[in-house]
Amino acid sequence: MFKEMEIIGQFNLGFIITKLNSDIFMIDQHATDEKYNFEMLQQHTVLQGQRLIVPQNLHLTAVSENILIENIDIFRKNGFEFLINEDAQVMERVKLVSLPTSKNWTFGPADIEELIFMLSDSPGVMCRPSRVRQMFASRACRKSVMIGTALSVSEMKKLVVHMGEIEQPWNCPHGRPTMRHLANLDIISQD
Structure with a gap:
């Protein structure tokens, strides 16, 4: 109203x-x-990723690996890119190839783990790691x-x-x- x-x-x-x-x-x-x-x-920001020189192993559990693979688009919108090898052994199928960066903010494996945890409760629901939310809150404040x-x-x-x-x-x-x-x-x- x-x-x-x-x-x-x-x-x-x-x-x-x-x-x-x-x-x-x-x-x-x-x-x-x-x-x-x-x-x-x-809702609308797609974070840009910074490619890693060498793909990084994540050492995920089988359940976490499945959650990541099933929600790959949400990770992409958050600036994470992965190399997925379906033929590899479970828990070794996913390698990190790009991390989100934005001005002086950098993100890493802890943010991936937080996203996996959030998506285990709400599969398929667009979410952001808490540090991304903090960055958006700071930017929203300055532009308001x-x-x-x-x-x-x-x-x-x-x-x-x-x-x-x-x-x-x-x-x-x-x-x-x-x-x-x-x-x-x-x-x-x-x-």
Whole structure:
């Protein structure tokens, strides 16, 4: 219902005041933009890999090896590339050939293990290692509207509409709430 919210204005160069029916809400302009930017990075970023000079053995268990092979596309989106030899002995079928790197962030076997663990609970579900999430949270924060920035009504409306386009708009990636219910005008007018 974010699309239906009416923009009342900006408060203290940091909060958007909106109205939906009789309810008044205060939306943190930075936290809400950060959450949207974070979710867009999570969904659409394919990390680029850095090829290794020599393919690296991973020493995975048979179960872990199967999870990796069955979810190879998720690993690719996270910037990992593997050489898979189906004819090799179990636990020796997979070799790492490329690791994700992004500016000053580097990733490695611990991130592969974390992804395998996550995928063992939710096979086929797109997920990111925690360090990739941290990197995206940092980038989303830096590219978001800052507190202290004056916004036009159309800029405020865009931020509010974006909240309705993501699954969990309630907190930024660092845990800060994106909005608070301020008042219900029907209750106030009765007093």
